[in-house]
Amino acid sequence: MKNLSRLMFAMLLVLGYSNANAQDKNNPWQITIGANAVDFYPTGEDGQGTIFDEYFNVSDHWNILPSLSTISVSKYLGDGFSFGAAGSLNKIENWGDTTVDDLSYYGIDGTIKYSLGELIGCETFEPYLGVGGGYTWVDEIGAGTLNGTLGFNLWFNDNIGLTFQSAYKHAFEDYLATHFQHTVGLSIKFGGADTDGDGIYDKDDACPDVAGLEAFNGCPDTDGDGIEDSKDSCPNEAGLAELNGCPDTDGDGIADKDDNCPTVAGLKALSGCPDADGDGITDADDKCPNTAGPAANKGCPWPDTDGDGVLDKDDKCPDVKGTVANNGCPEVTAEVQKTLNEYAKTILFDTGKSTIKAQSAEVLKDIVSILKEYPTAKFTVEGHTDSTGSDATNQKLSDARANAVKEYLVENGIDEFRLSALGYGESKPIDTNKTRAGRANNRRVEINLAK
Known part of the structure; x- marks a missing residue:
């Protein structure tokens, strides 16, 4: 014993x-x-x-x-x-x-x-x-x-x-x-330790201090969506496995946390917001959500106010019908050009001077009206004399008369940048200087479309 x-x-x-x-x-x-x-x-x-x-x-x-x-x-x-x-x-x-x-x-x-x-x-x-x-x-x-x-x-x-x-x-x-x-x-x-009391020993528990599930080696799944918290981007909200555990309320494949419009199905490219007209602008920012239009015009299509086929954004004359070739502005035709010069030839000056006579006011008014119809066209006001007198005198006089007409047109509403003035003296006659009638024809003013 x-x-x-x-x-x-x-x-x-x-x-x-x-x-x-x-x-x-x-x-x-x-x-x-x-x-x-x-x-x-x-x-x-x-x-x-x-x-x-x-x-x-x-x-x-x-x-x-x-x-x-x-x-x-x-x-x-x-x-x-x-x-x-x-x-x-x-x-x-x-x-x-x-x-x-x-x-x-x-x-x-x-x-x-x-x-x-x-x-x-x-x-x-x-x-x-x-x-x-x-x-x-x-x-x-x-x-x-x-x-x-x-x-x-x-x-x-x-x-x-x-x-x-x-x-x-x-x-x-x-x-x-x-x-x-x-x-x-x-x-x-x-002797096995289970610190968090979840029935999984600490040795085998990947999260020994937090109660969890056996399926996740002892780690928790707080929101119960089958994705453990450590791998769940939204651990407190039940979500989808393909979205790392985050919810997708509108079902557009974009997690609510990344979706700027979480309750309305939308596009990934627009952070989950819809674009009904497919113009790349979210409906919330689109002034015309059901009609496609550019971002520069807030999602609305560009208008063509004058109906000339050139959109207002490209139309240099949006309120006047023109041509595509002339950027939406009307083109000066040969007929118009002819009419201008018929009017211009009737402008009268005091003899030997550049002062326009009062009776020319009506014809100048008509010329102003024609020029306003073509707001982007540029013109040259040309002065001509007959051969009477010296070349220098005639050149000086033609310059002065051309500028006098230009100044009148500017003073009556034509933009100065559209006009230039040039005198040719007696160098471009259109008739003979040997007769009185011929010399009268050579003393003239022309208004020509600038090339």
Whole structure:
């Protein structure tokens, strides 16, 4: 009983260590409670055959204590390795082929085990190998042992299973025979941490501090749209997977957060806003939302006020019907040109002067009216004389008369930039200067379209 007390004290120390030590992996602790069998034959010693002879001869060689006779505690260290300590007791009646009188058997052993479970890819069946040492007392005489272990765990769930183990214990003293010890027991794994209480151990929990779902490795899905918060661009609003978890109220394929018109289906190019007439301008900014028009005219088509086929934006005479060739302005025809010069030839001046006579006012008024009909056309007012007098005098007089007519036209509403004045003197006669009538024809003013 003295050694039994030692065994229980040692196991209490091991259990105390297991409860005091911090756990940071899934169920790092394992406790096994069960029964053991000790076999002192054969081990290959003292002429008792070779090792493993009659290994399964249970009835002749195994010493079995059917009650609770072994307890072990181990802790997972990482990378498949764990360290454990075990205590066992038994009653020896068979010493090889010899029957003995109920010798007591006590053992304390430490073992480093390596799990093969991950290598074979099976979570239920977990074989392992172990090596370690311990101290064994038989009939209160003790000796150290070097142990080799082979066993397997058969797990029913994450925490409970059965353990089957066979250990070869080589004794360092002659008075203790090398022997086998077989163990079977109920194993319980425990100690896994679940900080956020979501039922997923921290080791496997990608979000250990926030309660989440098993489907997302312990991470949350706040809005319940099937997309975990870390991958959800709108974690607090249920949305669509194709929009990274964001909602699309109007169903136009643009997430509400990026949609300038979230309640009305629209176009991606216009940030989710509609364009009914397809002119590239959102309906909200389009002054003519149902009629296509350019942005420069706020979405409305350009008008053609005068109906000449030239849009007002391009029409230099938007209120006067003209021709496309003349940018929407009316063109001066040969007929008009002829009429102008017929009027211009009737302008009268005081003899030898550039002063326009009063009776020419009516004809000048007609000329102004014609010029106003062609607001973009430019004209040259030309002055001509007969050959009477010197060339210099005639040149000077023709310049003065041309400018006099130009000034009159400007003063009566014709833009100055449209007119130029030029005197030709007697250089361009249209009739003979030998007769009075011919000279009268040569004294004239012409108004010609500038080329």
